[in-house]
Amino acid sequence: VPNSNGTATWAALDRLERARRERETRLQELTDNELIAHYLAATEGTQRSVWLHELFRRHYAKVLTWCMRFTGNRDDASDLAQATFARAQRHLATFRGDSRFSTWLYAVTRSECMSWLQARRGRPEAVEAETLEELPDAGEASPELALERAGTAKVVHALLDEALDDTEKQVFTLHYGDDLPLDVITRLLGLTNRSGAKGFIVRARRKLARAVAAWKARDQALDA
Amino acid sequence: VDNDVFPVDAKAIKAAFARTPSCATIAELDRLCNADHAGGVDARVALHVAGCLRCRTELALLKHFEAATPHPEDEPWLAERVARDLPAVLHRAAAPAAPAPTRADPRRRRLRTIGAGLAVACAALVVVLNVREAQPPPLATDVGRGSAVFRSREVTLLGPAGDLGEPPRELRWEPVPGATTYAIRVMEVDRDELWSGESREEAARLPPAVRARMVPGKSLLWQVIATDAAGKVIATSEVGRFRVTAPAQQTP
Numbered sequence: 163v164p165n166s167n168g169t170a171t172w173a174a175l176d177r178l179e180r181a182r183r184e185r186e187t188r189l190q191e192l193t194d195n196e197l198i199a200h201y202l203a204a205t206e207g208t209q210r211s212v213w214l215h216e217l218f219r220r221h222y223a224k225v226l227t228w229c230m231r232f233t234g235n236r237d238d239a240s241d242l243a244q245a246t247f248a249r250a251q252r253h254l255a256t257f258r259g260d261s262r263f264s265t266w267l268y269a270v271t272r273s274e275c276m277s278w279l280q281a282r283r284g285r286p287e288a289v290e291a292e293t294l295e296e297l298p299d300a301g302e303a304s305p306e307l308a309l310e311r312a313g314t315a316k317v318v319h320a321l322l323d324e325a326l327d328d329t330e331k332q333v334f335t336l337h338y339g340d341d342l343p344l345d346v347i348t349r350l351l352g353l354t355n356r357s358g359a360k361g362f363i364v365r366a367r368r369k370l371a372r373a374v375a376a377w378k379a380r381d382q383a384l385d386a
Numbered sequence: 387v388d389n390d391v392f393p394v395d396a397k398a399i400k401a402a403f404a405r406t407p408s409c410a411t412i413a414e415l416d417r418l419c420n421a422d423h424a425g426g427v428d429a430r431v432a433l434h435v436a437g438c439l440r441c442r443t444e445l446a447l448l449k450h451f452e453a454a455t456p457h458p459e460d461e462p463w464l465a466e467r468v469a470r471d472l473p474a475v476l477h478r479a480a481a482p483a484a485p486a487p488t489r490a491d492p493r494r495r496r497l498r499t500i501g502a503g504l505a506v507a508c509a510a511l512v513v514v515l516n517v518r519e520a521q522p523p524p525l526a527t528d529v530g531r532g533s534a535v536f537r538s539r540e541v542t543l544l545g546p547a548g549d550l551g552e553p554p555r556e557l558r559w560e561p562v563p564g565a566t567t568y569a570i571r572v573m574e575v576d577r578d579e580l581w582s583g584e585s586r587e588e589a590a591r592l593p594p595a596v597r598a599r600m601v602p603g604k605s606l607l608w609q610v611i612a613t614d615a616a617g618k619v620i621a622t623s624e625v626g627r628f629r630v631t632a633p634a635q636q637t638p
Contacts (some may be wrong), residue, residue: 163537170587171611171619171622172569172571172579172582172611175609175611175622176577179577179625180525181428189484207480209556210480211476211479211480214476215476215478216474218472218475218476219472222468222471222472222594223456223464223465223468224451224452224454226464226467226468226471227454227455227456227460227464228451228454229458230456231454231463236460236463236467240471243467243471244471244474247472247475248475248478248479249552251475251479251637259415260413261412261413261417262416262420264452265413265415265416265419265420265448266412266450267450268447268452269413269450271451272447272532280393314398314401315398315401315402315404318398318399318401318402318404319402319403322402322439323437323439328442328446330575331439331442331443332442332443334439335439335440335443336443336447337402338396338399338403338416339402339403339404339439339440339443340399340403350447350450355453373503
């Protein structure tokens with residue numbers, strides 16, 4: 163049986179534990195924005211880390227899951243999630259609260275992921291792993307060609323919107339607009355078909371080719 | 387697809403997807419994503435997004451991010467990484483001069499993993515102490531009394547831990563220099579006491595009557611306090627946890 167000192171100590175430990183649980187419960191009741199406000203207002207390091215821990219704890223798994231989809235491997239995903247939260251912490255004072263914190267964090271995550279991709283492209287061993295569906299390149303634009311291209315872009319946008327289904331549009335935009343590799347797109351959009359994003363790209367290009375041909379035929383008919 | 391017959395060149399495609407000044411900001415996309423947002427959705431923005439491939443794709447990605455659920459086989463890894471990496475991130479946040487994590491370099495990964503393990507262990511300790519002891523003003527409770535004494539040193543628990551085939555016969559921990567007596571307590575998860583005792587050694591035998599009360603499937607907690615010859619508390623342990631998975635057997 164514990165002596166009187168031991169009994170007093172157990173009681174004090176129980177008080178500590180109850181207080182810890184209370185603190186956790188109260189932290190969990192706060193909104194993200196309230197946690198950020200407390201974090202920014204706190205001046206002492208240990209106090210600040212309590213708010214930040216709860217804020218980041220809520221979103222860590224989501225960011226890590228996203229990074230896992232983006233990179234396709236656990237080690238890079240883990241590095242990327244850490245870099246994302248380090249950046250989020252550094253720029254937290256710029257969060258104005260005009261969106262949800264998770265949306266702001268998404269923007270940070272996306273930016274980190276794109277930087278990671280850029281860096282990876284600079285490494286020779288990464289080139290073969292990426293699947294890029296090339297489009298014909300007409301080279302640098304003369305002023306006339308640039309003007310024509312701007313007009314063509316509008317037409318292409320309209321034709322894409324008209325001819326493709328939603329998933330094809332998303333795959334097309336991410337691949338040709340953001341230069342995302344097809345395997346990344348497959349994972350980000352959770353595509354479960356056998357060929358993943360590549361299948362959507364091939365189908366979309368065929369549809370677009372047909373749509374452009376039909377548009378040109380209509381255009382020529384109107385000219386005539 | 388034969389590129390030679392494809393009628394649109396890469397730059398025209400790029401231009402078709404380029405952001406325009408009318409494109410929605412991330413905050414505007416957020417409002418479209420979240421109907422409950424106090425700001426509501428601007429009609430001009432909604433109209434633009436409806437006709438913009440770039441904005442619609444961004445919106446779709448944002449929704450994928452918000453709804454991201456891990457693959458079931460990744461869940462244990464995910465939980466382990468959150469527990470491991472989050473303290474490391476907070477540790478770095480507390481020390482702004484520290485460099486950001488280096489990017490993936492396969493040749494250095496092994497060394498870094500070992501180093502990170504040590505750093506994470508230190509960081510985890512720092513965070514545990516911070517979470518336990520920090521008292522943010524609006525949440526302040528009476529936790530301050532005596533905490534400095536309890537956290538002076540740690541008693542390291544050796545076992546039991548985790549799932550056990552039968553109720554443990556004894557509890558063991560590492561010796562604490564200067565300790566003459568150890569107070570031990572076994573609790574249920576709501577911290578109701580199941581048994582408490584004292585020992586002058588780094589182990590305590592559990593009475594058969596106590597072992598018989600260790601119901602299979604029910605988690606139990608235990609903790610140790612070390613006191614010196616003057617009866618002063620010099621170290622406490624973290625709370626250990628174990629669970630008996632098989633029915634209790636009568637043993638001599």
